[in-house]
Amino acid sequence: MPRGIYSHALTCININKKARPMEILVTMHDHHPHDHEEASLSLRVKALEQVLVAKGLVDPDALDAFIQLFENKIGPRNGAAVVAKAWTDPAFKARLLENGPSAIAELGYGGLQGENLVVLENTPQTHNVIVCTLCSCYPWPVLGLPPRWYKSAPYRSSVVKEPRKVLAEFGTDLAADVKIRVWDSSAEIRYMVLPERPANTDGLSETDLAALVTRDGMIGVAKL
Amino acid sequence: MNGPHDLGGRDGFGPVVVEKNEPVFHADWERRMFGIAAALPFSVPFADDHLRREIERIPPADYLTASYYDLWFRSITSILRERNIIAPGDLDAATTMMPRPLCVAAIRPDAVAAAVREGFSTRAETIEIPQTLAVGDRVLVLNNHPRHHTRVPQYIRGRRGRVVADHGVFNFPDTNSQDSGACPQHCYAVEFDFTEIWGAQGDTSATVMVDIWESHMQRLAKD
Numbered sequence: 001m002p003r004g005i006y007s008h009a010l011t012c013i014n015i016n017k018k019a020r021p022m023e024i025l026v027t028m029h030d031h032h033p034h035d036h037e038e039a040s041l042s043l044r045v046k047a048l049e050q051v052l053v054a055k056g057l058v059d060p061d062a063l064d065a066f067i068q069l070f071e072n073k074i075g076p077r078n079g080a081a082v083v084a085k086a087w088t089d090p091a092f093k094a095r096l097l098e099n100g101p102s103a104i105a106e107l108g109y110g111g112l113q114g115e116n117l118v119v120l121e122n123t124p125q126t127h128n129v130i131v132c133t134l135c136s137c138y139p140w141p142v143l144g145l146p147p148r149w150y151k152s153a154p155y156r157s158s159v160v161k162e163p164r165k166v167l168a169e170f171g172t173d174l175a176a177d178v179k180i181r182v183w184d185s186s187a188e189i190r191y192m193v194l195p196e197r198p199a200n201t202d203g204l205s206e207t208d209l210a211a212l213v214t215r216d217g218m219i220g221v222a223k224l
Numbered sequence: 225m226n227g228p229h230d231l232g233g234r235d236g237f238g239p240v241v242v243e244k245n246e247p248v249f250h251a252d253w254e255r256r257m258f259g260i261a262a263a264l265p266f267s268v269p270f271a272d273d274h275l276r277r278e279i280e281r282i283p284p285a286d287y288l289t290a291s292y293y294d295l296w297f298r299s300i301t302s303i304l305r306e307r308n309i310i311a312p313g314d315l316d317a318a319t320t321m322m323p324r325p326l327c328v329a330a331i332r333p334d335a336v337a338a339a340v341r342e343g344f345s346t347r348a349e350t351i352e353i354p355q356t357l358a359v360g361d362r363v364l365v366l367n368n369h370p371r372h373h374t375r376v377p378q379y380i381r382g383r384r385g386r387v388v389a390d391h392g393v394f395n396f397p398d399t400n401s402q403d404s405g406a407c408p409q410h411c412y413a414v415e416f417d418f419t420e421i422w423g424a425q426g427d428t429s430a431t432v433m434v435d436i437w438e439s440h441m442q443r444l445a446k447d
Contacts, residue, residue: 041294042253048301049256051310057267058330063259065336070258071248074340112262115345116391133232133377135276136292145258149242151292157234160379160432161422169240180430184232186375187411187435188346188394 075144078109079192080213082142084206086119087197096194097121104142114141114190120183121194122220127174129167129220130183130191131159137185139192143218150219160184170221193220225371228284229276232379233422257293261300266331266339270303271346273401277373278302346395348408353393355410355438361387362444363414365436373401376440380432383420384444388433389413396437409438 052058082104086093096103100117101110110117117139120128132138133156138146149155159166163180167173174180183191195217201209216222231237249255261275278299279287287295304310309327331339357363367382368374375397389412396407413433418426 037291037294038251038253041291041297042251045253045257045260045293045297048297049260052260052264055309056330057309057327058260058263059333061333062263062331062336063256065333066259066262066340067249067255069337069340070262071255075248111341111343112339113343115343116347118389118391133379134229134375135279145248147243147246148292149240152237152240153231153234153288154237154240156231157237158240160232161418161425162427163430164427166240170242176429178429180427181415182430182432183413184377184432184434186377187391187397187437189391189411189413189435 070140070145074140076142076213076215076218077210078104078107078144079139079142079215079218080210081107081206082109082119082192083194083213083218084210086194087209088206093194100192109141111141113137114139116189117142117192118189119192119194120181120220122196122223124178124196126179126181127167127220127223128181128183128191128193129159129163130185130193131156132185133157133160134184134186137190139190142192143215147215167221170216172222193218195220195222195224198224225280225373226369226378227280228282228287229280230378232377254293257296261296262340263331263336264300265344267329268304268307268309268327271344271395271400273373273395273397274303275299276397277401280373346400348393348395348406351393351408353409355390357387357390357410357412357438357441357443359387359389362446363387363412363441364444365414366440366442368440370398372398374398374440376436377434379421380414380416380434380436383416385414385416385420385434387412388415391435394437396439398437407439411435411437412441414441 049058049060049063053060082096085107086096092103096119100119101115104110104114104117122128136146136151138150155166160182163182164174185191195213198212201212212224214222214224217224249258279295282290282295282298301310305312362384364384365376365380365382391411391413393408394411396409399405399407412435414436415431415433418430418432419428421432
C-alpha cells in the first residue's frame with residue numbers, strides 16, 4: 001500500500017467519529033469487495049481533496065457549501081412548489097411551459113443543470129417521461145441530484161425501449177390509448193414533467209397541493 | 225465513442241431497483257467527491273463535455289460495475305493528469321507542486337450559492353447562426369461512429385425522425401470535448417417512432433425525443 005494512502009487511512013480513522021476503525025482496517029485485508037471498495041474510495045477521494053487544497057485549487061469550505069446546498073436546499077420540494085403554482089395559476093403555467101428558466105426564477109429557483117429547462121405537460125392523452133441514456137442529466141434546480149435508479153443501467157437501457165413495462169414496474173399502468181413520449185436528455189436541455197393535477201383537489205391550497213407532488217411524478221415514472 | 229455508457233436499448237440489466245427514502249449521498253466520500261467536482265471547474269476550467277469524455281473512456285467492465293461517484297473520481301483524476309496538475313503517484317505526495325497552466329483561483333465559499341444560482345449554460349447566446357432545419361422537417365441521423373466523445377446515442381443513428389423543437393445555438397460537445405473549438409450550432413429536439421428504432425418490437429403508441437446537434441443530421445425530402 002502506498003505510504004501516502006496509508007497515512008490517509010490513519011487520518012480517516014482519527015477524524016471520522018462515525019467510522020468503525022477496526023472494521024476499516026480489517027476490511028482492507030479481507031475479501032468483502034463492497035466494504036473494501038468503499039474504504040478504498042474514501043481514502044482516495046480524501047487524498048484527492050488534500051492534493052487540490054494544497055495546490056490552492058479548491059477550498060474545503062467551498063466544497064461544504066456545494067454539498068450543503070444540494071443536500072439541504074435544492075431538491076424535489078422546489079419542483080413540487082413549481083408544479084403546485086402551475087396547477088393553481090394558469091398564467092404562471094403558460095409562462096412555465098413557454099420559458100422554464102424564467103418561470104422558475106419567479107420562485108427563486110434556477111442555475112446549475114437547469115439553465116435550459118423545458119417543462120413537459122402530462123395530459124390524459126399524453127404521458128411524458130424523462131431519462132438520460134448516456135449519463136445522468138437531470139434538472140437539478142427543481143429536482144436536486146438524481147436518485148441512484150435514475151442513473152442506473154436498468155432504467156437508462158430500458159425506458160427508451162419498453163417504457164410501458166418500466167412504468168408498470170413503478171406501479172404506473174397507462175391505458176393503451178395514452179401516448180408515451182420519452183425524452184432522452186442527450187444535450188444541454190434539462191426536462192421536468194408537469195404531472196396532471198389529481199382529482200378531488202379543488203379546495204386545496206398551493207402548499208397542500210405541493211405536498212402531493214412527488215419526485216417520481218416530475219420524472220414521469222409515476223402519476224399522482 | 226461507442227462506449228459502455230451508451231445504454232439505450234441494451235437488454236439484460238434486470239428490473240429498476242428503487243431505494244426507499246434514498247439519501248442524497250450514501251457516504252461521506254460521495255459528498256466530498258460531489259463537492260470537488262462542483263468546485264474544481266472554477267479553478268481548472270473544464271466542461272461537462274470533458275468530464276463525460278473521460279467517464280466514457282473507463283474500460284467497459286469497470287464502467288458497468290463502478291459506483292456513480294467512483295466514475296466521477298476516475299474522470300476528474302484523469303483530467304487533472306492530462307493537464308499536468310497531478311502526476312501519477314501525486315495523490316500519495318500531497319505537497320508536490322506541479323506546473324498549473326490555465327488554472328485560476330479556487331472558488332471562495334461565499335461565492336458558491338451565487339455560482340450555483342447562475343449556472344454554466346453552454347448556450348451560445350451571442351452568436352447568430354442561421355438554422356438550417358425547421359420544426360416539422362424530416363431528418364436522418366447520420367450513421368457515424370466517431371472514436372471521440374459525442375452525444376448521439378447509438379440507438380438513433382441511421383434512423384429517421386421529425387424535428388419538434390429548435391432549442392437554439394449551443395457549443396458542440398464533439399469538438400469542445402477534444403479542445404478543437406466550441407463550433408456552436410443549432411440543437412434540435414427530434415422525435416422518433418419506436419417502430420423506426422425497434423422495428424416490429426417497437427411500441428406503436430410511444431415515441432422518443434432526442435436532442436441532436438445540427439451537423440449530425442441531414443434533412444430528408446418531404447413526403
